Amino acid sequence: MAAAPQIRTATLDDEDPLGRLDRDTWSTLHAVMPRPQPPYEPFYNQRFGPRDHIVAELDGRVVGYIRLGYPTTLASNAHVRQILGLAVADEARGAGVGRALLRAACEEARSQGARRITLRVLGHNVPARALYASEGFVVEGVLPGEFLLDGAYVDDVLMGRSL
Template structure:
């Protein structure tokens, strides 16, 4: 499969949110792992998270609350995304947080790796030193992808979430961009 990875334009947010709502239909359903800390029966992408994307895209890099999003397109359709955003702590401006997703029709195609590489290259170019992420412990496919991309586990919080009667752990992983430069091509 051939994909074009490029930054999301603010005027494309409505299409992006439609993609995210469709993506969330797979959250913990039909054999897929729970990849978002929300109920399997949730009605879609929460408005407060949508607002975070909207306001973050408007913020300049370096401002508190900045966010950058890249989408992977195939024949004009969004097949995956990755976003980087500022950490909430002002003293952690040398780091950022990563979030991502790949559409069900594009999984296991190498797209996840390509998205991580694109975001890591951009972060390195901006002078960021670390990319951090949080992933549900039971999401083994995502954890394996992140390990292949050079992320290392830095912590875990047991029983952080209780979703649909289930106790779930959150795993923290980080990529040091200077250390990961050879592996990630940055």
């Protein structure tokens, strides 16, 4: 049986491995931005730093991350957290990394006092949608044909759950 992923808050030292992971896992299955090209932007920026990322390690190597933030800057919305990114290395798929990260994000949001957690997922990303549904997320809205990816219009699916 494979070892369970180790889950922890990101550090400054994770910036390069997270940037590589983000580029290596880029796909129109989940990305609406163009493929990153050199010179690459830093993974951390003014809006998101280490404190906003939970990472997963297998055998001491970063194999996944989830980005957790606020959906808006409004005080009236401060009780909600949003998953703003999730990536798992190809070689770590099927090892429970995505599920462990999702559960850790829900726990972190709860510890911050959040009452709800939301996310957006592309309609054609069936594996991600199945994972989210299995963890209690429900479809709360659909923006039909919101993105044009690889010549096809793709829905933007809004999902959420109570904490």
